[in-house]
Amino acid sequence: xxxxxxxxxxxxxxxxxxxxxxxxxxxxxxxxxxxxxxxxxxxxxxxxxxxxxxxxxxxxxxxxxxxxxxxxxxxxxxxxxxxxxxxxxxxxxxxxxxxxxxxxxxxxxxxxxxxxxxxxxxxxxxxxxxxxxxxxxxxxxxxxxxxxxxxxxxxxxxxxxxxxx
Amino acid sequence: xxxxxxxxxxxxxxxxxxxxxxxxxxxxxxxxxxxxxxxxxxxxxxxxxxxxxxxxxxxxxxxxxxxxxxxxxxxxxxxxxxxxxxxxxxxxxxxxxxxxxxxxxxxxxxxxxxxxxxxxxxxxxxxxxxxxxxxxxxxxxxxxxxxxxxxxxxxxxxxxxxxxxxxxxxxxxxxxxxxxxxxxxx
Numbered sequence: 001x002x003x004x005x006x007x008x009x010x011x012x013x014x015x016x017x018x019x020x021x022x023x024x025x026x027x028x029x030x031x032x033x034x035x036x037x038x039x040x041x042x043x044x045x046x047x048x049x050x051x052x053x054x055x056x057x058x059x060x061x062x063x064x065x066x067x068x069x070x071x072x073x074x075x076x077x078x079x080x081x082x083x084x085x086x087x088x089x090x091x092x093x094x095x096x097x098x099x100x101x102x103x104x105x106x107x108x109x110x111x112x113x114x115x116x117x118x119x120x121x122x123x124x125x126x127x128x129x130x131x132x133x134x135x136x137x138x139x140x141x142x143x144x145x146x147x148x149x150x151x152x153x154x155x156x157x158x159x160x161x162x163x164x165x
Numbered sequence: 166x167x168x169x170x171x172x173x174x175x176x177x178x179x180x181x182x183x184x185x186x187x188x189x190x191x192x193x194x195x196x197x198x199x200x201x202x203x204x205x206x207x208x209x210x211x212x213x214x215x216x217x218x219x220x221x222x223x224x225x226x227x228x229x230x231x232x233x234x235x236x237x238x239x240x241x242x243x244x245x246x247x248x249x250x251x252x253x254x255x256x257x258x259x260x261x262x263x264x265x266x267x268x269x270x271x272x273x274x275x276x277x278x279x280x281x282x283x284x285x286x287x288x289x290x291x292x293x294x295x296x297x298x299x300x301x302x303x304x305x306x307x308x309x310x311x312x313x314x315x316x317x318x319x320x321x322x323x324x325x326x327x328x329x330x331x332x333x334x335x336x337x338x339x340x341x342x343x344x345x346x347x348x349x350x351x
Contacts, residue, residue: 015338049291049292050345061201
């Protein structure tokens with residue numbers, strides 16, 4: 001096993017995340033390589049320092065629960081018991097922009113993805129991955145428009161322009 | 166661990182399945198078990214105890230709201246910290262949260278209770294430096310370290326939270342460790 005390969009596994013090794021043959025291979029290398037053995041010792045010391053700061057904050061769980069309960073009750077009170085059918089398809093604006101990016105990628109080809117401002121909408125895309133299950137509906141923007149979900153139909157085009165940069 | 170084994174062995178999974186079946190008391194138990202560690206995770210990510218508590222509430226609102234999307238083929242902690250990381254990234258994009266970032270000393274104080282014996286350890290210069298350096302790491306590296314060292318997630322779980330393969334998680338951890346070691350030894 002090379003030094004380079006060993007170093008790539010060293011954090012996992014000192015964390016105890018390697019088992020069986022993978023662990024044995026690293027151990028065998030360390031036994032015959034002072035440089036990698038010193039690096040392993042360095043990482044162990046670092047783990048010790050990190051472990052010494054492993055505090056968990058004191059939290060008033062009862063107060064936090066009360067605040068959460070009140071918020072959940074308020075949300076339930078503000079949403080009708082029999083939600084309108086279109087609520088199931090309601091999409092927050094950031095998600096809509098992210099969806100537009102996905103549609104643009106599908107329409108224009110994978111090369112476009114390299115031009116997307118990934119950092120900007122990454123969270124929205126990750127958070128609303130479930131909407132990809134309904135991509136066929138998202139592509140049929142006319143349906144959304146007819147349902148009155150798009151207050152401004154130009155929003156989609158602007159979102160597309162934005163992700164295209 | 167196979168799906169039936171995980172569902173059988175993990176008490177959090179059992180609680181989440183009970184909650185999905187309508188048992189709201191199970192949700193409260195999950196809240197009580199995970200709130201403090203979650204606030205710790207978010208405090209390190211948002212650099213603000215107050216913002217961490219606000220976002221922690223948002224995380225549990227989402228767990229409540231999206232409970233039907235949980236599947237026991239992932240651990241509850243993977244589900245919880247995926248939701249938490251997304252909420253954290255959203256919060257970091259709000260100028261108010263960014264402006265409310267506290268200095269490292271206040272963050273370190275916020276991570277321990279006043280009578281916690283670990284508080285004295287934070288006085289140790291090397292511990293303090295590595296903890297501050299951790300806060301300054303790029304988000305993915307910092308989250309990888311925090312999930313595996315402080316939240317107790319297995320590599321597979323942390324990789325799932327970050328939506329990367331285990332090998333990519335190892336790479337993030339290696340880069341983080343090199344940066345932290347350099348900071349401590351500087």
